Amino acid sequence: MDPAKIAMFRTYDKPKGQGGSGSFATFMIIAPVSFFLGMLFSSFPYDYPLLWTTDVTPDSYYDLLETHLRFMHASPPIIPRILHIAISIGFMGFFIKLFKPSEANLLFDGASLVLYVVGVVVYITNIVKGLRIVTLGVYSIPEGNSELAVGREDSLRVMAASNTILALILVGVLVLQAGQWYAERSAQHESESFEKEQVEKAATKKTGGHVTRSASKKKQ
Template structure:
């Protein structure tokens, strides 16, 4: 029997979408791995048109694979994005059910889980959706920063896209996927922590009730024996 206050159905509405999104991100991981964390072995030099040897960047192949895959995803039928948004809404519905008349445990674990979940949605809207549109349109920047100016100033001005090239844009998308995965794992950890804490609390309450009932039974038995001795 589940511990009191765990709301198994609402928890299922949260864990189901989280695992679904982790599966989607895992499918993207092979494309992000070489772009972010590893440098493949250098390719042998090839001859250019004028006969001079050129050294191709070994990562260019993986950038091209990731770019083509992202274009294919963005060109998917509207049904795919609708299903994705329905799953996002299902997770939010689960949080609303668990936070309706919340207990202290709900406020701690589910409140923190909701914050992480909303962080993941924010990264999805601000970085991933915008990045998919940029990749599909090929609207990369790549201009050099003027002397004395920094990327932070361009971000404040809102025109940093003019200075972020193709490779950096694809790295940002890969990093956004990693951030979303870490956030969703955090949601699972908090939900598991809530279940464990409430389970331990239930066991302790049952143990206390058992000890109390034993004391009452002992006191009642002692009272009965004392009354029978007085009658004798």
């Protein structure tokens, strides 16, 4: 087969994730992750005094933070529904990209999905549970057979730390998605360069063959 035709066919044989559906699935992942990071950033002014300063935090600040968290937990049902829909959209994006996966999908999207699941677990076990505890206002009751009790200040610090951990996890998802895009772009560029070289070599051989035949006719 003509090398030019082989090159033409190879350009359509791209790894999964570079086509239209793969790009849309990537958008379905990046959009919810960015949405969640925005929500966490809006909570950063409340979390900063608890984690990133050495100054003594006054009791009035804890009262203000409790009021804020109770207000968030008492938000209308449409707010958590929108949040859960955004989480579901992220999972749908991963499932679309991991359907008949390539090596790049298994490496980058698989690791991104693991981080995404860990983030959801942190959200359910730490943040949602913490909001319920703050709303009830019951901090120092031991759970089960354990005699350890967590006070108000420590509970609020755990929530602030959970927000920071969740933010780092989501940033990791974005980094992996960006790494996948860069790897696919580099592979595509190398493939196109190789195919171009093969076509040029084939054209050079054909041209050289014609010159040899014409020279032999002149000798005859």
